[in-house]
Amino acid sequence: MGFSQRTAEPNLDYAIAGAASGFITRFLCQPLDVIKIRFQFYSYHVFMKMIQRIQEIEEWNHSMHFIAGAGAGSMATIISFPFDTVRTRLVAQSSNHQVYNGVLHSCSLILRQESPKVFFSGLLPTLLQIAPHTGLQFAFYEFFTDFYKRYTSGTNINFYNSMLSGSAAGFIAKTIVYPFDLARKRLQVQGFQHGRKGFGKFFQCKGLLDCLRVTVKEEGVQGLFKGLVPSQIKAATTSALHFTVYEQVLLLLRILQ
Secondary structure, three states, X not given: OOOOOOOOOOHHHHHHHHHHHHHHHHHHHOOOOHHHHHHHHHHHHHHHHHHOOOOOHHHHHHHHHHHHHHHHHHHHHHHHHHHHHHHHHHHHOOOOOOOOOOHHHHHHHHHHHOOHHHHHOOHHHHHHXXXXXXXXXXXXXXXXXXXXXXXXXXXXXXXXXXXXXXXXXXXXXXXXXXXXXXXHHHHHOOOOHHHHOOOOOOOOOOOHHHHHHHHHHHHOHHHHHOOHHHHHHHHHHHHHHHHHHHHHHHHHHHHHO
């Protein structure tokens, strides 16, 4: 990826590449989170620069990619979490029992009827899911790109390498952390029972562990992986686009310099 010690692109290049990656990916997959993805890629580069200052860091190469990815994912999540909560509630409400008419209306209603801290409801389990997920995603991407280069005797990350490595990284990372992702979404709609009418049984959870416990009790272990396949497909596609666009934009910026 464009984060080795041998490259010396200015920070602006990483910000531009991250913005392009986020814009194109979300335009194709989901028209939100452009700023979040841009910040995530930029933060990853910043964390990598900090970690690479540690002596003998090359001895744990894949670990530093995991740490940098986890840090970047956490920072981006904290900043964008209120918007993620609003989006989750807008999507979660029943068409027959709509509580919110839009983003501004939902923010106003949450502030008036609940409290500002509701915007960060479920943040801890989200960080417990996002940090390892983003860390694994970047670590697996680096692993697969290195493997691909060794297998093909290549020296650079080409289009096919980015697509295949990004897809595999997203698929595996999402599979590993999926139970926490499920718990996060269920925690974000707590106190929103009236807007969920018509969607079946509502799970009352008090926290991450309680949500996992209730899910296993009510649905069995398989309940922790409810909706896994479509999430895997989306994660693989999104991750492939993220990394491919990012790498191609960085390559273009290097050529133009």
